[in-house]
Amino acid sequence: MRVNYQQWEKGKTFSDYLDTHNIPRSLLQSISEEDKKLLLEIRSGYKYYELLDNNGEIDQALIPISEEMQIHIFRKHHSQEYGFDIIPIVYRNQEYFGKIEISSNPYSDALKATNYPQVAKRLSMALKGMVNTKKLHKGDEISFIYMQKTRLGELYAMPKIKIAKIRMGKKEQYVYVDEEGYGYSEVGKKVAYTVTGKKKVVYTRRVSSSKGKRFGMPLRHPRVTSSFSYRRWHPILHRYRPHHGTDFGARRGTPLLAVNDGKVIFAGWMGGYGRVVKIKHAGGYISLYAHQSRIRVKRGQHVKKGQIIGYVGSTGRSTGPHLHFGLMKNGRWIDPMKVLRKKSAAGTILKKFTKYEDVTTTKYRKIEIKGAEESRKKLDAYLINDAPSYIWGKERFKIKLQDEEVIENEE
Numbered sequence: 001m002r003v004n005y006q007q008w009e010k011g012k013t014f015s016d017y018l019d020t021h022n023i024p025r026s027l028l029q030s031i032s033e034e035d036k037k038l039l040l041e042i043r044s045g046y047k048y049y050e051l052l053d054n055n056g057e058i059d060q061a062l063i064p065i066s067e068e069m070q071i072h073i074f075r076k077h078h079s080q081e082y083g084f085d086i087i088p089i090v091y092r093n094q095e096y097f098g099k100i101e102i103s104s105n106p107y108s109d110a111l112k113a114t115n116y117p118q119v120a121k122r123l124s125m126a127l128k129g130m131v132n133t134k135k136l137h138k139g140d141e142i143s144f145i146y147m148q149k150t151r152l153g154e155l156y157a158m159p160k161i162k163i164a165k166i167r168m169g170k171k172e173q174y175v176y177v178d179e180e181g182y183g184y185s186e187v188g189k190k191v192a193y194t195v196t197g198k199k200k201v202v203y204t205r206r207v208s209s210s211k212g213k214r215f216g217m218p219l220r221h222p223r224v225t226s227s228f229s230y231r232r233w234h235p236i237l238h239r240y241r242p243h244h245g246t247d248f249g250a251r252r253g254t255p256l257l258a259v260n261d262g263k264v265i266f267a268g269w270m271g272g273y274g275r276v277v278k279i280k281h282a283g284g285y286i287s288l289y290a291h292q293s294r295i296r297v298k299r300g301q302h303v304k305k306g307q308i309i310g311y312v313g314s315t316g317r318s319t320g321p322h323l324h325f326g327l328m329k330n331g332r333w334i335d336p337m338k339v340l341r342k343k344s345a346a347g348t349i350l351k352k353f354t355k356y357e358d359v360t361t362t363k364y365r366k367i368e369i370k371g372a373e374e375s376r377k378k379l380d381a382y383l384i385n386d387a388p389s390y391i392w393g394k395e396r397f398k399i400k401l402q403d404e405e406v407i408e409n410e411e
């Protein structure tokens with residue numbers, strides 16, 4: 001029998017493994033559906049062990065699927081049949097002490113003291129935010145305890161810093177480290193963190209009703225002489241023509257009033273309409289006042305409802321003094337009287353709106369570092385006994401686990 005130590009190759013599947021070792025695929029049928037999912041957890045670079053017999057055939061194999069669990073394949077006694085199991089990985093978890101005297105920075109000094117880059121990295125991580133490393137001076141001291149797992153004599157998984165003590169001149173400070181490797185100045189503490197998200201907010205707002213502000217009449221004493229029509233006998237042209245507006249009879253010089261608030265978009269001569277003012281209103285309306293004797297507004301001017309914008313006349317194609325009043329809605333001529341006559345109680349209405357607001361909430365996470373008191377006593381004991389840093393040997397070590405990087409000693 002001999003032990004073979006291997007690294008799982010990239011792209012290799014569990015079935016491939018069975019095939020290369022002449023293990024019948026029927027083994028797969030004996031594996032439960034739940035366990036089959038775990039076969040996909042084997043990562044390239046994972047180290048596994050094989051126990052081979054004199055013919056080079058597999059007697060047993062141990063293939064990790066996580067830091068804690070492994071696949072166990074074993075040949076059943078005196079047969080060519082194999083069994084399958086998922087079992088915990090047996091490893092040693094041992095405590096180590098490290099002490100550095102600052103000569104450049106915690107990382108490189110820790111690397112020098114332990115010959116183990118991951119310890120240096122983890123120490124830097126633990127000190128982050130706890131110690132202003134720029135304020136460290138030559139001769140300051142950092143001591144720490146960390147745990148390291150080994151499996152069959154090989155480094156296994158990343159080191160875990162438990163506690164660190166920093167002496168800056170005469171000042172001393174402990175840093176307690178949580179499971180993830182982050183340092184804290186206290187053993188138990190609530191740590192605030194913020195969560196940002198969207199919150200649905202429903203609110204009501206007063207909005208002008210869809211009809212907008214009520215329209216007024218273009219004259220103080222309106223008298224309709226000709227109505228809006230799509231087909232009307234034209235007295236001057238002597239033919240049927242549509243009449244895109246309402247004619248109001250009035251004496252020359254009678255003031256013309258803006259039917260609503262708006263902006264003058266035309267003020268000038270417009271062919272048969274003579275002197276014309278056009279006003280743009282809210283809601284897609286445009287009003288037109290034709291045949292004026294005199295215009296009193298300018299293009300671009302904002303006008304209020306009831307404001308005098310000009311005077312009745314007979315300019316353009318007209319039989320006598322009158323107002324031709326046109327009203328357009330969304331680009332089409334409509335019957336003005338249907339809008340001007342309306343006694344809508346318009347105004348405002350209450351409307352419901354929904355919006356999503358960014359919200360930031362502060363939440364608290366309780367940090368409790370287990371065994372901190374014990375670690376502190378241990379660390380102080382190491383210091384009193386003037387224990388040396390544990391220096392990792394020059395033997396080649398490689399660690400690879402999921403989400404962790406490969407550590408290689410340079411040689």
Ligand SMILES: [Zn+2]
Pocket residue numbers: 226243245246247323324325
């Ligand atoms: Zn007309």
